[in-house]
Amino acid sequence: MSAQDNQLVGALDTALAKLQTEHPLPAAMGHCLLVHGFLSAEECAALIDAAEARGFVGAGSDYPPSYRNNDRQVLDDAALARRLFERLRSYAPERLVDADGAGWRLHALNERLRLCRYRPGQRFNIHQDGVHHRGADERTRLTFMIYLTDGDAFDGGDTVFHAQGPQGGIDDAPPVIARVRPRAGLLIVFDHALWHAGEAVTRGVKHILRSDLLYRRETPAPIAESASFAPGHDGYVWSLARLHDGRIVSSGRDAAIRVWSSEGELQARLLGHRQSVLGVCELDGDRLASVSRDRCLRWWDLRSGECVREVVAHDAAVLSLLRLDDGLLASGGADARIALWTPHGEAVGELCGHRGWVWSLCKLDAHRLISASEDGELRLWDAHSRSYLNMWSGTAPLRSVDARVDPASADSPASRRIAIGDIDGRIRVFELHGDRFVALRDWRAHDAAVRRVRWLDDGRLVSCGEDGRVRLWSLERDAAAAERRHANFATDAIELADGRLLSCGYDGELRFDAMG
Secondary structure, eight states, X not given: OOHHHHTSSOOOOGGGGGOOEEOOSXXXXXXXXXXXXXXXXXXXXXXXXXXXXXXXXXXXXXXXXXXXXXXXXEEEOHHHHHHHHHHHTTTSOSEEEOTTSOEEEEEEEOSEEEEEEEOTTOOEEEEOOOOOBSSTTEEEEEEEEEEOSOGGGOEEOOEEEESSOOOSSTTOOOOEEEEEOOOTTOEEEEETTSEEEEOOEEESOEEEEEEEEEEEESSOOOOOOOOTTOSOOSSOEEEEEEOTTSOEEEEEXXXXXXXXXXXXXXXXXXXXXXXXXXXXXXXXXXXXXXXXXXXXXXXXXXXXXEEEEEEEOOSSOEEEEEEOTTSOEEEEETTSOEEEEOTTSOEEEEEOOOSSOEEEEEEOSSXXXXXXXXXXXXXXXXXXXXEEEEEEEOSSOEEEEEEEEEOOOSSSOOEEEEEEEETTSEEEEEEEETTXXXXXXXXXXXXXOEEEEEEOTTSOEEEEETTSEEEEEOTTOSSOSEEEEOSSOEEEEEEOTTSOEEEEETTOOEEOOOOO
């Protein structure tokens, strides 16, 4: 950061105390404040020029195109953040109070600034902003966003707010309850939990600068009584895995891997990844492998809790991981590749053919695996010959795949059933005849994207959705047999050794209460 960049936002002007403000949403929905003229036109232009000089990159390596497709850059600048915070201070709520009475005091503006550029056709679909944790007693609570380009310079690109989350596919957002037209220098500060979207720009270019407001808890968080699978992660929990001895592994946004006893007692925290941990799998010799948005694949010794090897596995976020029967590992990435690895971390090949993020992988037998991708394709591969065997193609991006293999018996031949979930909330079940996918069932399972499908030991199917629901299905029935509700997206569910279902989600919790 140059000295010139550090002066892009000047010292506080006393005239700022008279800036016009407005609240576009009812207070009951959450904090949302507009501050007109927070930056001058000259300051906005200088920030845009500096950002363009540094250069933007597409968001595709870190965010799926069905979610957002704009250009962005990340700028760590403590000096600029301090200047913006000084100017903001009199407009931000000094104190926030949770439903349980816990108070939080305004502390700072996150120095990690994100500058975004939207060109024609680029948008950011309905979402909530993620919480950044800096320990149990400090976290971001409010989004800070400045429009740098005036709305007269482009068409489209409004920020819209919704009363609830997604209720279907990407074209089925709930009704808009408030609309903000960008104006150069306009600041908007709003609760992370508010559902919102950036509509597609249709002409011209839109620039914004965004960050988050950090708050500190007034009194340290109380030490809760010992409870199973608690405390949860700081931020969302992305994946769960059950080890052969009944232990449970969870991972998520806080870049931590937690190892739990079968009864839910925390036994270890594996630290080393630098971003969200998105997948884990068990290896021989009391070892674990993990993949992350930091693009890395790590190997862990569970006895010592140490990372014993790390490799940069993909050119973008690593989304999925599995182990084949011969010990070979396969990782799927946002770079559309499936990479193959020896048990000790040597790259031995890759499977290419997808045109989008490889969200999910599952093992079919000793050497065959199946992948589900953002490109809407379900692909069958032979890992030994590094060959593509067959494909099924749908119209919606896929998020999850799982396979169930039932061996032959005296009464029936062997069967291989494949379940997939897509962003329109649908689940499809296929039977594999040789290398051919034969459709068996197709139904609307969730009111938003399906995040995970998993077969249970008894042949039932569990699904997790962005509607916050965990649902249990019997293929003989059209309705869910049971349901559990998370406070936000439900992301994964596994069966415990005693038959209970453990699930997780964006609320950071691991839950095993009775299914309704």
